[in-house]
Amino acid sequence: MDHSRATGSLATAMPLVLSFEANWRLRTVMLRGLGLAMMVSASWLWLFPGSVADPELNLVKVGVSVLFFVLGLVLMTTRDLHNQPEACFDPVRRELRVLRRDAQGQPKTVLRRSYDTIGGARLNDAAVQLFENDGSLLIEVPLGSSAARSQLRDQLSGAVQLFS
Structure with missing residues (x-):
């Protein structure tokens, strides 16, 4: 079994969760x-x-x-409040979910969009931008690493139009 094929199928089966936190440590x-x-x-x-x-x-x-x-x-x-929303890219359901924790710490879905309702995506080194069908910006999420960018590109290719 080819190792790259095994990692590719794993990347398409596991949800990718990205946090909206941008440099909170600083x-x-x-x-x-x-x-x-x-x-x-x-x-x-x-x-x-x-x-x-x-x-x-x-x-x-x-x-x-x-x-x-x-x-x-x-x-x-002061402590960091872990109430920052998270973006979950689910390859099984082929949807984007934005989750935010409520007062009890339970995650609640605040946005749910199927991949086929997203107009397009632009992935760069630092973030992914998702656009509506009319071209307006839907959401921008920072990417933590090049591995996350690669995994997200694999998930979205074929389902969402990728802009260069």
Whole structure:
């Protein structure tokens, strides 16, 4: 049995799930860095000498310090919400499903389109764009790897018009 034929049939039988998340790790690092900077700046307000005798200024400094510390703490402890939608390309049912998790964490279908109702697709290195029959953009989903792009190209070829 040819290895490439076996992988090709596996690629057409397994659903491909792509996430809409685009660089969320970088966003998390940036938010935590901003939170740390705000917490440090809350303490730095007291390191610089100023008018110590002015009680109104000290009251403002206390308020700003507490605000910066609380906002910094919130930014440091925010977690990624895994409520981002996912696109599932199902080769068995020959359809695209967009799923989003509800409040209980259960996936709910928010869009279901058969491959034969999709006007066309354009696959590039970073994303796949799916178009309506009138040429308008239906959805754009980032591709995680060249393997995902290849698997999706295999699934869609023959079912959806592929644009170059």
